[in-house]
Amino acid sequence: MIMNKGITLIELLLSIALASVIFMILYGMNRTASRTYMEIRDNWYCMQSIRNAILVIRNDMSNCGYLMPQDIRIAVRKNQLFIAGLPKTSSHSGLKIPSDSPPPCYSIIRILTNKGIELDTIDLDNDNRPDYWADLGLITNSGTAVISHSYKKGAKTLPLARQDSLSQWDRAIPAIHYELKSNGLYRNSQFLAEAITGFDAKLSAQKLSIEIKAGRNDTQKHVSLSYPFE
Amino acid sequence: MTHKNMFLCHTPSNSQGWILVYALVFLTLIQSAALITSSIIRYNYRSANVFNQIIRQSHTLSKSDVGPINTSSRLNQAPQGWDHLYFYTDLIDRTWGRQHTLSWQACLREQPYDRAEDMTFSFNTPYVLVIVDDSIYMDTSYYTHAVDLINNLDLCMVGVATTSKGLIQTYTVNKQLIRSTMESIKPVCPDAALSESLFTGLGTFPKKCAASRHVLITTSGTASDDGNLPEWLKDYDNDGDPNDIHIAGAGSHCLDDVAQYAAEKDIHVHTIGPDTALLKNTADNGNGVFLPYRDAIVPEIDFNCLMRINHGKVFHALKNVNSIFDYGWLAKDNASAFAVDATNPYTLLSLANLDIPGPVSSMYVNGHELLCSSRQGRLLKINLTAKEIVWSIDGLGGDITMGGDLIITGPDTQGRIFCLKQGPAVKWIRKGRFFDSSESKAYIAAGNNLECVDIQSGITCAQFNSPGPISSIRYDPCAGIVYAGTSTGSITALNQDLEIVDIMTAGFKDSIADIHPFTSLKRYYILCITRSEVACISDKGLVWSKSIDHGTPIKAIIMDSQAFITTWEDKAECTGIDAGTSYLIIMNALTGEMENNKTLCSGKAYGPMIDLENMVLEYINWKGTLITYDISSLTGVSPCPLGSRTDNP
Numbered sequence: 001m002i003m004n005k006g007i008t009l010i011e012l013l014l015s016i017a018l019a020s021v022i023f024m025i026l027y028g029m030n031r032t033a034s035r036t037y038m039e040i041r042d043n044w045y046c047m048q049s050i051r052n053a054i055l056v057i058r059n060d061m062s063n064c065g066y067l068m069p070q071d072i073r074i075a076v077r078k079n080q081l082f083i084a085g086l087p088k089t090s091s092h093s094g095l096k097i098p099s100d101s102p103p104p105c106y107s108i109i110r111i112l113t114n115k116g117i118e119l120d121t122i123d124l125d126n127d128n129r130p131d132y133w134a135d136l137g138l139i140t141n142s143g144t145a146v147i148s149h150s151y152k153k154g155a156k157t158l159p160l161a162r163q164d165s166l167s168q169w170d171r172a173i174p175a176i177h178y179e180l181k182s183n184g185l186y187r188n189s190q191f192l193a194e195a196i197t198g199f200d201a202k203l204s205a206q207k208l209s210i211e212i213k214a215g216r217n218d219t220q221k222h223v224s225l226s227y228p229f230e
Numbered sequence: 231m232t233h234k235n236m237f238l239c240h241t242p243s244n245s246q247g248w249i250l251v252y253a254l255v256f257l258t259l260i261q262s263a264a265l266i267t268s269s270i271i272r273y274n275y276r277s278a279n280v281f282n283q284i285i286r287q288s289h290t291l292s293k294s295d296v297g298p299i300n301t302s303s304r305l306n307q308a309p310q311g312w313d314h315l316y317f318y319t320d321l322i323d324r325t326w327g328r329q330h331t332l333s334w335q336a337c338l339r340e341q342p343y344d345r346a347e348d349m350t351f352s353f354n355t356p357y358v359l360v361i362v363d364d365s366i367y368m369d370t371s372y373y374t375h376a377v378d379l380i381n382n383l384d385l386c387m388v389g390v391a392t393t394s395k396g397l398i399q400t401y402t403v404n405k406q407l408i409r410s411t412m413e414s415i416k417p418v419c420p421d422a423a424l425s426e427s428l429f430t431g432l433g434t435f436p437k438k439c440a441a442s443r444h445v446l447i448t449t450s451g452t453a454s455d456d457g458n459l460p461e462w463l464k465d466y467d468n469d470g471d472p473n474d475i476h477i478a479g480a481g482s483h484c485l486d487d488v489a490q491y492a493a494e495k496d497i498h499v500h501t502i503g504p505d506t507a508l509l510k511n512t513a514d515n516g517n518g519v520f521l522p523y524r525d526a527i528v529p530e531i532d533f534n535c536l537m538r539i540n541h542g543k544v545f546h547a548l549k550n551v552n553s554i555f556d557y558g559w560l561a562k563d564n565a566s567a568f569a570v571d572a573t574n575p576y577t578l579l580s581l582a583n584l585d586i587p588g589p590v591s592s593m594y595v596n597g598h599e600l601l602c603s604s605r606q607g608r609l610l611k612i613n614l615t616a617k618e619i620v621w622s623i624d625g626l627g628g629d630i631t632m633g634g635d636l637i638i639t640g641p642d643t644q645g646r647i648f649c650l651k652q653g654p655a656v657k658w659i660r661k662g663r664f665f666d667s668s669e670s671k672a673y674i675a676a677g678n679n680l681e682c683v684d685i686q687s688g689i690t691c692a693q694f695n696s697p698g699p700i701s702s703i704r705y706d707p708c709a710g711i712v713y714a715g716t717s718t719g720s721i722t723a724l725n726q727d728l729e730i731v732d733i734m735t736a737g738f739k740d741s742i743a744d745i746h747p748f749t750s751l752k753r754y755y756i757l758c759i760t761r762s763e764v765a766c767i768s769d770k771g772l773v774w775s776k777s778i779d780h781g782t783p784i785k786a787i788i789m790d791s792q793a794f795i796t797t798w799e800d801k802a803e804c805t806g807i808d809a810g811t812s813y814l815i816i817m818n819a820l821t822g823e824m825e826n827n828k829t830l831c832s833g834k835a836y837g838p839m840i841d842l843e844n845m846v847l848e849y850i851n852w853k854g855t856l857i858t859y860d861i862s863s864l865t866g867v868s869p870c871p872l873g874s875r876t877d878n879p
Contacts, residue, residue: 015248022255040270059876062874062876063874063876065873066332066873067332068872070871070873098306099306103306104334120752171751
């Protein structure tokens, strides 16, 4: 009977060789799948970071300079971006149209010291609510600054964490401050996006251009944003 | 028994069967790999697509193609850098779903209305010398007759002399001055040297520039201690009158002889007095009129002296034809005519006659209503939509403004300022020379005194005594501050209760003629002008001051931190609103730097009428020629963005 016959050596060798080839193919496929998964994960990670940044920047830009002087509504520094406006919080819903004086609303720098500045008012829209608080950015005619974390809301003197050379009698307005640090992008000193490795804003008369780079392991993502002005 | 396999595909476990198994496994693996690869490709494609969509977004505000769903507008105080007196801020909110886009635009509060006081023409200015008999023989009722006539003498230079003192008022167009001079004359002198006064008066006329010369003798007709003239003049008309001599008492008749002499010198002699042969002969010999009327003296000229009215998109020019306001375009069938009662000015008497004598000299537009007054003091209320005269009141003139729904006008020729209900009815009267008003208060200046009057009740709320005679008053509707400029060059800022807020000085030598408050970088400034200088003052003191090289400033407006100053340079020997040149000087209101200098027209430019819709300032000269200046480049003339806001969902 044929069924009672054993396998020959040649058959065995061929079977082993074929099995080896199949195992190698399977291993290669597994490796490729694993690498692809890692790449997809890194891609996703970078994209999520960029997406987060874009969504927040876009929201801030859509409220940019509301009721404020339009000539100083955006300022850029190296790895930093200042967008005029007040972030909406549970205690502050943004500026309101003042009833007694016409907008644009702004403060005037009355006193300038090494420690900070004193403004003529911290209530831009005269609604009895202070419109400056800690970690917010400041845009003035001559430069930008960041309000120190130690600032107590309501105080007329604003300690500054970092500043350009500001001038007395300049206009000043609160701004949302973006800054790229070694571990990611920060907004008003709060962590916004982890994988951001490059943040370069350029301002011209027609538009604001922002280059955002995100990277993780060997994956790099790069986005150019453009906000044309009306 | 042998079992026979009945399957169609026979797969014995021999070498052929194993090959088939291997082949099937291999195919399965390839299929799995293809599926995995395709899923990866599909995932990557989708992911890339989404990412691509994100970065391709325009990031501009997503507005609907069909335009804003809702547009709302609200008025606020004057924009920064714009004149508080004439402008509002119009805030326009356009809504697309949750998104609001705000913009601002300058909006007109009121036009810079002015009063045309000087109405003489270099080519046709009659000079009129009024000789008033101030002797004890004088019947004072003839004074009234003379004053009424003088009030009608538009376009004329008028001087006043008395028989006892000679020339007491030099030639002027200022009717208030002439009236006060006339009122100061008292008939207390024992003698009336009529012919001698006439002979002396003939020498008071200027040698040039007088298109025609007139003497208006107001007398009771009795000459006393008169006739002391050169012998050749005593009976100049050779009428053989025995009284053509000097008579120490009453009775000399030399007046008609001097009149004939005057007529030969091309000087007309008119007489006002009793119906006597002497006075009639005097008028006849003098080529004049006994009891003259306006038309005998006033020239007939067609001219404009007020800016055009912009009523909606329809423009009206208030024109004077034959030196009288041309109201032919207005219906007057339903119009009522009134006159201020001379004995009780709170009473308005009904008149049958609606005739409007004299040229229009001031105006104010309140919505669809035009208020204007003639130079002789007749106030008109005109419905611009219906093009009809609603009412007229004789005896009211001067500047016009509104305080709430009440009309404030003045000063009239007697220096009175009237507040009227729309009805019309007189609400209250004050003496004053300058005034301005808020919605509820009127601020009236007379000499050094400034009075705050509650418009509705007429009650004096507060008073302020200025260190110098007040020469201009301005109420700043944005700051609620009253500015009182003085003839000594200082400006006092007062609150609405007339308490001093600040005293400012620009070191001017001349009187402050006008004041314009404005704001820049939250600081209040005032631009003030005199006859020869312009200055900007803040609460910290003088910011800058400049002399004006090109003529006299006659109007100023602040727009976009620029001072638009209209000047009139009249260096001609014979002055008049047709002579000289008008300029528009544009200066930086904050620094005083000259930015532009444009020649507007020959003669005096009236206006400007601010036309923000067409983005021009419009001037008009006496001929009715329109001159425009483009202001479209000013920030605020077109809507300026104020950013956007997105509401939370």
